[in-house]
Each structure stands twice: as structure tokens, then as C-alpha cells.
Amino acid sequence: MRRLVQSWALALQDVLLLTWQTMRALPGGRGAGARLLAQLDAVGVQSVPIVLLTGLFTGMVLALQASVQLAPFGATLFVGRFVAASMLRELGPVLSGIMVAGRVGAGIAAELGAMKVTEQLDALETLGAEPVRVLVVPRVLAAAMTVPLLALIADTAGMVGAALVSSAYLGVPLRAFQAAAADQIALDGFIGGVIPADLVQGLVKPLIFGLILSILACHHGLRARGGTAGVGIATTNAVVSASITILIADYFLTQLLLILV
Amino acid sequence: MNPDHDMTPRSETPRTAVELAQVSVTFSRSVLNDVSLRVADGETVAVVGESGTGKSTLLRLILGLQSPDSGRVVVMGTDVNRASTTDRRSLRTRIGMVFQGAALFDSLSTFENVAFALREHGTLSESDIRARVRETLTLLDLDPDEVSGTLPAQLSGGMRKRVGIARAVAPRPRLLLYDEPTAGLDPLTSETVTALMQRLQQELHVTSIVVSHDIRAMLRIADRIALLHDGAFAFLGDADAMRNSSEPYTRAFVEAA
Structure with missing residues (x-):
């Protein structure tokens, strides 16, 4: 037990150190723009299909489940409110975070892990480059920039999916669904009278999730050891630790945002 | 002390490029134990020995990339372990390293791999970088037009090794380190790579430290050979002295080759 706590404490120390080194290496020096663009594509653009599908089907399932709960009260018209509250505040950000952790986190850990075990990281250092600046900074920046946008895409797809199911199977007209969703967003309030509070929650959370998943993926990749088996272990650890940390962080962020927003 | 030990370089003007003074390193066991070595400017020293004797260390x-448990490592006047991160990075711009598996960056083309350090150092214009990469690839008997656009995965083992050497020598370092440059190559390709190393020494006049299993090649190209055994040098001297050594382990090692 003591050894387990010790190893967790050491891992936490490593993650915090990597976060600090990443902040110090910002904005990334020579060639940073090109590296960031490549990662925006790898992390963001290439994640669009998976996030789109996840959001779409989650919204469709939510509409079906909501109808089961609301039908006995003759309140199926409120499906839009139920889906809007669930998708924008919780499911959009969390599902995007977890899906990106699975797709991108695994990719980052595997790529950096393979570079570590084939001495490419040593090669970077001997060629006068800092691995954190060249490899970690662009990935972390790209994840922080794109995961909120991916969450927005998941939200939109979820709302569209729910609207289609409501209209096709539950007899809720599209306009009624739309009005109910807008009512819910209005009910949750606006920041400065303009920006929907739901949207702020829906963007702040994925920003943090993006940072978490990318830092953890880089951490596990950079510390891979023991050949290809080590890369496999690093990849698994990256996805598991990022997914769990996102769920834990979601709880505390929700508490914080409910107070602040 | 072993009579075969010759701690001074052969050169008459021994400006020291690398000095290891009483260096010890322990992992789960003692790997290097109180090892000392001085490599003069322009000299080629081969470090040979069995696997796991600390050659790559x-x-x-x-x-x-690794700190000793005790002792001092001074490279071109810089105490590596006492140097600041900036000084160490600056020192590395004067060192070229050829890795055992080439360690080429998978996602970059051959051209980008060879140009990497030149871009990082930021002292050459883009056109000068292009010219330097072409010149270096040609020096390594590679056709720039043929290989520049290819990814490392598309190259043969021998070509990967040569591109690895090209990447190391492109910034024109003063010190070249080779880690098993011929490991895993067929005899003919191995011979080609050895000949290239010899040519680089003559054309670029760099100090070289070569870690290798290939004792026959090392006897041919090295000014001095250091044989590591049980964490210390069992032999340190020139090729003739090694061939004629009476020290049992050294004899056994040379005869086994």
C-alpha cells in the first residue's frame, strides 16, 4: 500500500513537473507554428468524425430515454429541455474528452513511447532540441484549443440527433423541440446578459479536459520503457488515467462552475 | 596497472577533446568503475567489449544524457555535469551522435532529418541548409534527389545508418560519437559504413569515439582501442599493441574476432 501511494506521488510529481516545463517552453520557439498546425489537424480535425457520431447517437438515445420518463406525465414536449441540459453541460464535454483521450491520448502516448524506446528522444536532445518544446507543447496547445470545439460539435450533433428522434418517433415537432431547448438555455441564465451559462460550462470543462488528456498522454509516452511492450503499457495507462482523471475532474469542475456561473 | 594501458594519446599536440576522470556508474550493478580516458583532438578512439559492459553508457x-555517480566528464573544456542546461545544449551543437538504430525521426523525410539540427541551431539560411544537406548526403554516398523525399521506413538498414551519420555530421561537429555503427548490417554494408567513417575522419578531421563489437573494423580505423571488461579498461592502446597484447582477456577478445 505504501509503495502504491509512493508511486502515485512520484507520478503526480512527474506530471506537475511536465506541466511546469510545458508552460516554461511556451510558445514553442522556432517552427512552433508548423508543429501546432500539424497537431491541430491530428488532434482536432481528425477527431471530428468520431466526436460527431458519439454526439449524434448520444443525443438520439437521450431523447428516447427522456421520452420514457416524461411520457407518463404527458410531458414529451420537454424532451428538448432535458437533452439541452444534459448535452451542453455534461455529456458533450465529458464524452468529447473521453473520446479524444481514447483516440488522441493513445496516439500521443504510442508515438512518444515509440520515440523513447527507439532513442529518437535522445536524438532530439543531442541535436540541440528540447523534447518538451518540440513534442509536448504543440500537442498540449492543440488539445486545449480543439477539445472545446469538438465538444461544441458533439453538443450540436447531439441536439440534432435528439431533434430527429423526437420528431420521427415521439411526435414532437422540430419547432417545439427547438423552443424547449432554447427555454432551457435561457433558464440556466446568461453571463453578462449575452453568453449562455450552459455554453460557458460546456467550453471551460473541455478546455481543462484537453489539458489533462494531453499532459497525461505525453507523460506516459515520455516515460515508456522496455521496448514495444513498454509502448503498449504506456498507451493503455495514458487512456485509462486520462479517462478516469477527466471523470474525477468533471465532478469538481461542476461543483466549482455551479458556484461561479 | 596493466602494462598495456597507455593513458596518454599518441598525438604530439594533445589538446584534449574528451576527458573522463575516475568515472563510476552503477545501475542495478556496477557498470563503470573508476574509469579514466583522455581523447585528444582529431583522434579516433574505439571502445569495444562484450554486451552490457557500459560502452553505450x-x-x-x-x-x-546520463550523470556519473562519481568522477568528472569534461568535453571540449566543459564539465558536462556542472554545466547549465543552456551550456550543455550549446555543447551538444558541437557533438554529432550516430545511434545504434539510427534513431531517425519517423515522421520526417530524409531531408528534414538531416536538416533538423541545422534548423534548430538557426545559424544558416534556408538555402544554405538545402545546400548543406545535399552536400552531406553526397558525402555519405547517397543521392540527394533519390533519398531526400523518402521517409525513414522506406530506407534499407544500410541507408538508414548512412542517413543517421549524415544527420550527425551535417552541422559539422567537432566530436562524433558512434554507437554500434555497423550493428545489424550485412558484411558488405558494414564494410561500406566503416569505409565511410574512415573517409569522414579524413575529410572532416573530427574527433571520433566509436563504440562497436566489430573489433576487426576498429583495429583498422581507430588510433587507439579501449577494451571494457568488468567495468574497467582491460586494454587501452593502439591496434598493434592490441594484436600483440599478452593480457589474457585482450588476447581472447582479439582471437575471437
């Missing part, structure tokens, strides 16, 4: 110490 020696190179990592010189690069500052």
Missing part, C-alpha cells in the same frame, strides 16, 4: 555520459 560511456557515450551517454559524454553527451550529458
Whole structure:
């Protein structure tokens, strides 16, 4: 037990150190723009299909489940409110975070892990480059920039999916669904009278999730050891630790945002 | 002390490029134990020995990728372990390292791999970088037009090794470190790579430290050979002295080759 706590404490120390080194290496020096663009594509653009599908089907399932709960009260018209509250505040950000952790986190850990075990990281250092600046900074920046946008895409797809199911199977007209969703967003309030509070929650959370998943993926990749088996272990650890940390962080962020927003 | 030990370089003007003074390194067991070595400017020293005797660790110490438990590593006047991160990075711009598996960056083309350090150092214009990469690839008997656009995965083992050497020598370092440059190559390709190393020494006049299993090739190209055994040098001297050594382990090692 003591050894387990010790190893967790050491891992936490490593993650915090990597976060600090990443902040110090910002904005990334020579060639940073090109590296960031490549990662925006790898992390963001290439994640669009998976996030789109996840959001779409989650919204469709939510509409079906909501109808089961609301039908006995003759309140199926409120499906839009139920889906809007669930998708924008919780499911959009969390599902995007977890899906990106699975797709991108695994990719980052595997790529950096393979570079570590084939001495490419040593090669970077001997060629006068800092691995954190060249490899970690662009990935972390790209994840922080794109995961909120991916969450927005998941939200939109979820709302569209729910609207289609409501209209096709539950007899809720599209306009009624739309009005109910807008009512819910209005009910949750606006920041400065303009920006929907739901949207702020829906963007702040994925920003943090993006940072978490990318830092953890880089951490596990950079510390891979023991050949290809080590890369496999690093990849698994990256996805598991990022997914769990996102769920834990979601709880505390929700508490914080409910107070602040 | 072993009579075959010759701690001074042969050169008459021994400006020291690398000095390891009483260096010890322990992992789960003692790998290097109180090892000392001085390599003069322009000299080629081969470090040979069985697997796991700390040959590659020696190179990592010189690069500052690894710290010794005790002792001092001074490279071109810089105490590697006492140097600041900036000084160590600056020192590495004067060192070229050829890795055992080439360690080429998978996602970059051959051209980008060879140009990497030149871009990082930021002292050459883009056109000068292009010219330098072409010149270096040609020096390594590679056709720039043929290989520049290819990814490392598309190259043969021998070509990967040569591109690895090209990447190391492109910034024109003063010190070249080779980690098993011929490992895993067929005899003919191995011979080609050895000949290239010899040519680079003559054309670029760099100090070289070569870690290798290939004792026959090392006897041919090295000014001095250091044989690591049980964490210390069992032999340190020139090729003739090694061939004629009476020290049992050294004899056994040479005869086994």
C-alpha cells in the first residue's frame, strides 16, 4: 500500500513537473507554428468524425430515454429541455474528452513511447532540441484549443440527433423541440446578459479536459520503457488515467462552475 | 596497472577533446568503475567489449544524457555535469551522435532529418541548409534527389545508418560519437559504413569515439582501442599493441574476432 501511494506521488510529481516545463517552453520557439498546425489537424480535425457520431447517437438515445420518463406525465414536449441540459453541460464535454483521450491520448502516448524506446528522444536532445518544446507543447496547445470545439460539435450533433428522434418517433415537432431547448438555455441564465451559462460550462470543462488528456498522454509516452511492450503499457495507462482523471475532474469542475456561473 | 594501458594519446599536440576522470556508474550493478580516458583532438578512439559492459553508457555520459555517480566528464573544456542546461545544449551543437538504430525521426523525410539540427541551431539560411544537406548526403554516398523525399521506413538498414551519420555530421561537429555503427548490417554494408567513417575522419578531421563489437573494423580505423571488461579498461592502446597484447582477456577478445 505504501509503495502504491509512493508511486502515485512520484507520478503526480512527474506530471506537475511536465506541466511546469510545458508552460516554461511556451510558445514553442522556432517552427512552433508548423508543429501546432500539424497537431491541430491530428488532434482536432481528425477527431471530428468520431466526436460527431458519439454526439449524434448520444443525443438520439437521450431523447428516447427522456421520452420514457416524461411520457407518463404527458410531458414529451420537454424532451428538448432535458437533452439541452444534459448535452451542453455534461455529456458533450465529458464524452468529447473521453473520446479524444481514447483516440488522441493513445496516439500521443504510442508515438512518444515509440520515440523513447527507439532513442529518437535522445536524438532530439543531442541535436540541440528540447523534447518538451518540440513534442509536448504543440500537442498540449492543440488539445486545449480543439477539445472545446469538438465538444461544441458533439453538443450540436447531439441536439440534432435528439431533434430527429423526437420528431420521427415521439411526435414532437422540430419547432417545439427547438423552443424547449432554447427555454432551457435561457433558464440556466446568461453571463453578462449575452453568453449562455450552459455554453460557458460546456467550453471551460473541455478546455481543462484537453489539458489533462494531453499532459497525461505525453507523460506516459515520455516515460515508456522496455521496448514495444513498454509502448503498449504506456498507451493503455495514458487512456485509462486520462479517462478516469477527466471523470474525477468533471465532478469538481461542476461543483466549482455551479458556484461561479 | 596493466602494462598495456597507455593513458596518454599518441598525438604530439594533445589538446584534449574528451576527458573522463575516475568515472563510476552503477545501475542495478556496477557498470563503470573508476574509469579514466583522455581523447585528444582529431583522434579516433574505439571502445569495444562484450554486451552490457557500459560502452553505450560511456557515450551517454559524454553527451550529458546520463550523470556519473562519481568522477568528472569534461568535453571540449566543459564539465558536462556542472554545466547549465543552456551550456550543455550549446555543447551538444558541437557533438554529432550516430545511434545504434539510427534513431531517425519517423515522421520526417530524409531531408528534414538531416536538416533538423541545422534548423534548430538557426545559424544558416534556408538555402544554405538545402545546400548543406545535399552536400552531406553526397558525402555519405547517397543521392540527394533519390533519398531526400523518402521517409525513414522506406530506407534499407544500410541507408538508414548512412542517413543517421549524415544527420550527425551535417552541422559539422567537432566530436562524433558512434554507437554500434555497423550493428545489424550485412558484411558488405558494414564494410561500406566503416569505409565511410574512415573517409569522414579524413575529410572532416573530427574527433571520433566509436563504440562497436566489430573489433576487426576498429583495429583498422581507430588510433587507439579501449577494451571494457568488468567495468574497467582491460586494454587501452593502439591496434598493434592490441594484436600483440599478452593480457589474457585482450588476447581472447582479439582471437575471437
